[in-house]
Amino acid sequence: MSDQLPRIWLDAPSEIKSDLAHWLFLLGVQAESVPDPVPSVTDDVIGGICFADACASRLDHLQTLPWIALDADPARWLGAVQAPFATLAWPCTLSGLQGIVQRLFSRWRGEQLVAAGRGLVGQTPVMRQLRAEIEQVAPSDATVLILGESGTGKEVVARMIHRLSNRADKPFVPINCGAIPAELLESELFGHEKGAFTGAISARPGRFELAEGGTLFLDEIGDMPLPMQVKILRVLQERTFERVGGRHTFTADVRIVAATHRDLEARIQEGGFRQDLYYRLNVFPLETRPLRELQADIPEIVRALTQRFALAGRPVAKLTDGALAVLSALPWPGNVRELGNLIERLGILYPDQVVDVAQLPEKIRMQLPADWQMPDMPAPTTARAPEPSAQNATPPEDVDPRDIFAAERTSVDQSAGIRLPVDEQELAQCQCVLPEMDFDLKNQLEAIERAWIEQALINNDGVVAQAARQLGIRRTTLVEKLRKYQMSA
Numbered sequence: 001m002s003d004q005l006p007r008i009w010l011d012a013p014s015e016i017k018s019d020l021a022h023w024l025f026l027l028g029v030q031a032e033s034v035p036d037p038v039p040s041v042t043d044d045v046i047g048g049i050c051f052a053d054a055c056a057s058r059l060d061h062l063q064t065l066p067w068i069a070l071d072a073d074p075a076r077w078l079g080a081v082q083a084p085f086a087t088l089a090w091p092c093t094l095s096g097l098q099g100i101v102q103r104l105f106s107r108w109r110g111e112q113l114v115a116a117g118r119g120l121v122g123q124t125p126v127m128r129q130l131r132a133e134i135e136q137v138a139p140s141d142a143t144v145l146i147l148g149e150s151g152t153g154k155e156v157v158a159r160m161i162h163r164l165s166n167r168a169d170k171p172f173v174p175i176n177c178g179a180i181p182a183e184l185l186e187s188e189l190f191g192h193e194k195g196a197f198t199g200a201i202s203a204r205p206g207r208f209e210l211a212e213g214g215t216l217f218l219d220e221i222g223d224m225p226l227p228m229q230v231k232i233l234r235v236l237q238e239r240t241f242e243r244v245g246g247r248h249t250f251t252a253d254v255r256i257v258a259a260t261h262r263d264l265e266a267r268i269q270e271g272g273f274r275q276d277l278y279y280r281l282n283v284f285p286l287e288t289r290p291l292r293e294l295q296a297d298i299p300e301i302v303r304a305l306t307q308r309f310a311l312a313g314r315p316v317a318k319l320t321d322g323a324l325a326v327l328s329a330l331p332w333p334g335n336v337r338e339l340g341n342l343i344e345r346l347g348i349l350y351p352d353q354v355v356d357v358a359q360l361p362e363k364i365r366m367q368l369p370a371d372w373q374m375p376d377m378p379a380p381t382t383a384r385a386p387e388p389s390a391q392n393a394t395p396p397e398d399v400d401p402r403d404i405f406a407a408e409r410t411s412v413d414q415s416a417g418i419r420l421p422v423d424e425q426e427l428a429q430c431q432c433v434l435p436e437m438d439f440d441l442k443n444q445l446e447a448i449e450r451a452w453i454e455q456a457l458i459n460n461d462g463v464v465a466q467a468a469r470q471l472g473i474r475r476t477t478l479v480e481k482l483r484k485y486q487m488s489a
Contacts (some may be wrong), residue, residue, distance in 0.1 A: 005030040012051035027101050046108040102139035106164040110135050121304045122297030137284045138164035145281045146259040148288030151335030154259040162215040170214030175207050178223030196245025211254045222262030233277045291332040298328040305343045315351035322357045345451040
């Protein structure tokens with residue numbers, strides 16, 4: 001059992017090391033002496049604890065491993081070359097050690113999430129600071145308010161807080177407060193009893209009950225109606241609630257994480273948001289930054305998105321350094337959501353192919369600043385995508401999806417860099433080779449459909465009727481597909 005525990009290194013006298021090892025085992029960590037030489041790979045080591053003068057050799061050089069300085073006067077190590085992760089006065093209490101070890105756990109899990117492409121990636125100072133704040137607040141039960149523009153990853157932050165918390169093995173329940181009609185929101189949050197209203201044919205638990213012991217994510221809380229704000233405030237204050245039409249009082253053992261893209265202080269001045277609820281939510285505010293302020297992180301974000309799509313079995317493209325340089329120079333008004341849509345679309349158009357600047361959609365290239373110049377790039381080491389047909393050396397980037405199966409079109413190579421049969425005869429002659437990995441036809445078709453819908457909306461500035469006309473479908477059909485894929489015009 002102990003072999004499966006994460007490890008922490010100790011550099012302390014034997015008598016102190018024995019006491020610390022016992023306490024750390026109670027906290028779920030296996031204590032070990034610092035190996036000599038120190039190995040370069042320490043994936044299962046969450047940090048180290050140095051005692052008194054032993055900290056001199058542990059904090060005299062920069063390193064990635066975090067150290068806790070344990071000393072009768074721990075403040076003397078604050079000016080070391082490698083600042084300690086935390087300091088703790090000796091003798092210490094178990095609860096004092098527990099608080100710091102929980103923060104170490106949170107930091108370690110955060111690094112694992114980032115390595116798996118499931119957390120916030122990026123090495124700019126603002127991203128490092130945001131991750132540090134998440135790791136700091138996650139072990140507590142403090143209410144968190146996440147602020148930021150749409151598409152900046154507020155739900156990613158909320159999920160990261162949950163995964164790094166002590167509630168990680170309990171449910172994470174999200175709800176979009178702005179997407180549910182006001183008359184249904186109370187039932188969605190608190191549940192209802194049988195017969196509470198017309199259509200309530202049976203009792204139903206709400207999101208607070210479903211999130212019991214875990215985390216409830218109130219997304220777009222700035223759009224919550226005022227009458228509902230009063231009821232949420234009561235739950236935050238009293239930690240109790242009742243179902244709609246019920247008398248039994250439930251206890252709410254949930255951690256609240258809320259998010260909004262709105263300026264809540266301005267909403268308070270306008271009378272659209274309660275000031276007392278704002279103070280209840282704003283215990284620990286976090287702010288996600290727009291992608292235009294994270295240009296240096298865009299290549300790493302693209303790699304993380306590509307990895308995520310590949311793990312989901314979706315086709316992915318390989319972007320050259322030149323293409324990444326172009327993406328890094330764009331303003332991205334839709335932030336990471338817009339970037340993710342583009343990466344998904346490129347994967348559909350150029351599966352397992354190399355995508356250079358010329359293959360990027362024209363609308364993307366047109367957003368480059370007038371004075372932008374391509375930075376010096378090393379010669380590419382990977383093979384480029386196949387050359388287009390000689391009949392059309394410069395393929396158009398944005399193809400009307402209706403043209404794919406047009407009778408007069410003999411090859412889609414000329415339009416989108418892919419090849420699809422266009423009639424029954426070609427279909428009979430088509431030699432389709434499935435990939436060796438698991439293939440999900442439904443997911444592939446849905447991804448293609450989503451990509452074309454996204455492009456039609458972009459081409460028509462979000463006007464659904466015009467996008468439906470371009471796609472050759474009814475407006476109501478497109479509305480249903482937008483609802484199905486949870487897309488917005």
